[in-house]
Amino acid sequence: MTTYLVKNASILGGDPTDLLIADGVVKEIGGDLSADGAETVDATGLVALPGLVDLHTHLREPGREDAETVESGTRAAALGGFTAVHAMANTEPVADTAGVVEQVWRLGREAGHCDVYPVGAVTVGLAGERLAELGAMADSAARVRVFSDDGRCVSDAVLMRRALEYVKAFDGVVAQHAQEPRLTEGAQMNEGELSGRLGLAGWPAVAEEAIIARDCLLAAHVGSRLHVCHVSTAGSVEIVRWAKAKGWDVTAEACPHHLLLTDELAATYDPIYKVNPPLRTAADAEALRAGLADGTIDIVATDHAPHPHEDKDCEWAAAAFGMLGLETALSIVQETMVDPGLLDWAGVADRMSYTPARIGRVADHGRPIDVGEPANVVLYDPSARRTVEASESASLSRNTPYAGMELPGRVVATFLRGRATVLDGKLA
């Protein structure tokens, strides 16, 4: 295995230092290190962060290999600085059995670009009717700890209560896609003045907030932990803040696109901006950024959602929900959080590595960059600027809403247990 001598890296934005990466771990940290036979990586001006962990990725395999595969999606992840991703369960077949989650886990191991932790479905076939075999998935080789019907809400209150209770037996967590289904039938975009003007059916904030409030109360009632996926409204941030103030075990994620983009983009009728939950108002985005800064929102998760071209190259109502996110997440966090002074690099490490790993109960990721720790490290150049080109994505899909946008930062290198998955900004 190659030994890497990383010169002049700024760990979490601190003073430049050298890192010796060998045998899968961080061997040494200090000034002026040298090592015979090591490959030297010049990290002058680069920030070293712990390998990023995504709690919310759609890899589409099995079933929609035309949109993404575990191989292609994890390549995109590595290029985005991720060393671990959680693969959502809404595949075909649904990841609701030990067999499917083990298949996804194994595909991730074979691809080798980053670790893949399958998310198990809460209910059989995501149908919201009866619990899937959560214990079997937890006990499988994939060691599932995060369960979600993402894409659909576990809207039945009794079923949600049972799921929250049941996963306590193996320290699991239910990650809820908070969307009251009756309030969002046919919903296309954020409900507000603009949806009324554009004649697109509205997705009201209350449909998210009502479910989050209910789930927080349920989690408190049964003493379980709850994770809230893709929080998108200012009201949701308030509810999560309230639940945390009560001391309840509730965590929440925000997506990069909800931090940066707003519903005004729907006026183009270009479904590249169609996502679920929808892009909200500028005030909502601001509340999310404030919540992420003060820790109310625990983590950033990408909700990377690849779709084939034809599912976006059509009229808005016919288009699929979702957008790519893995390769742009860190840049958008820099743009919306770091550059405006809301979060420092230690904060980024917390929101994008330590805490998502802790929520997902992933032991070897989300560790500090210290001697003896697994060498999951990203080298990131915050001074670079780049214009996003959809065609350059490692994803099989092209549905990035950031095409043509200039974003700060560039992932220079990613190390997974001491092995370079990305070097010089390219797959190693």
Next chain:
Amino acid sequence: MKRHLLSAADLSRDDAELVLTTAEELRSLADRPIKKLPALRGRTVVNLFFEDSTRTRISFEAAAKRLSADVINFAAKGSSLSKGESLKDTALTLEAMGADAVVVRHSASGAPHRLAHSGWVRSSVVNAGDGTHEHPTQALLDAFTMWRHLGPKSGGSLDGRRVAIVGDVLHSRVARSNALLLRTLGAEVTLVSPPTLLPVGIESWPVETSYDLDAVLPKADAVMMLRVQRERMHGGFFPTAREYSRRYGLDGRRMALLQDHTIVMHPGPMVRGMEITADVADSDRSVIVEQVTNGVAVRMAVLYLLLGGSQPAVSTEGLPE
């Protein structure tokens, strides 16, 4: 005028008045034995209808034919929503046939906008009704009808005229386009509807709103009744059809509240007995049949102006991208 007509908001006051005056000239054709002009000879107009609407389609067809354009009717059964041919492929087909204008009706809001701005076609796009978004030529024909009846008494304009639009505003493309266009033309619009059938954010529209039809009628110069679709009755928007009719239907008693000159309009098709009673629809105040005649004249004017039939007083702003 802009190259496309996608929204009533695309029309400046000058644009809208140009359409109305052009329509007035063209309308006189209807009284001649030979109802045809050579203005668009050699040009091709495609009526692309993803949604059934015989009334609107034949109105555009008649308009194009009276201007001597070649007309192709393309009834695309099933949009890509129902996994038929996609909007894009249909558009590419039309482009290959050399359409100069595409008149599009679609169940998805924004579909004409996509057609105009996606680079699939080079032709002018006319929105003939998209989902619950807009129906700008309907608004133009409504404004034209009001202008003919109310304009002469107020110096040839609709400035300060009060228009009540009554019914299912939430799902109505007619209401959206009318609200925008009538405002542009200086009229004061009041939307009258049960609260469940007004869109969120209505406060920011350039209109008044009311839940009380009886209070609005005595001040109105024109009353436009909107169709209430049957499926709304099952959507829980109001308790029963009877209750709707009692509170928001236009019947003989309510008609008696109107001023002498006030006209009654309906974009059709009517549900007689629901939003309008037969005696009102067939009364002297009703201009519902005239709206149909005016529809042809207004659509002639739109096609004529969009396809470069005339240049005077046309503002040439850039296209919205």
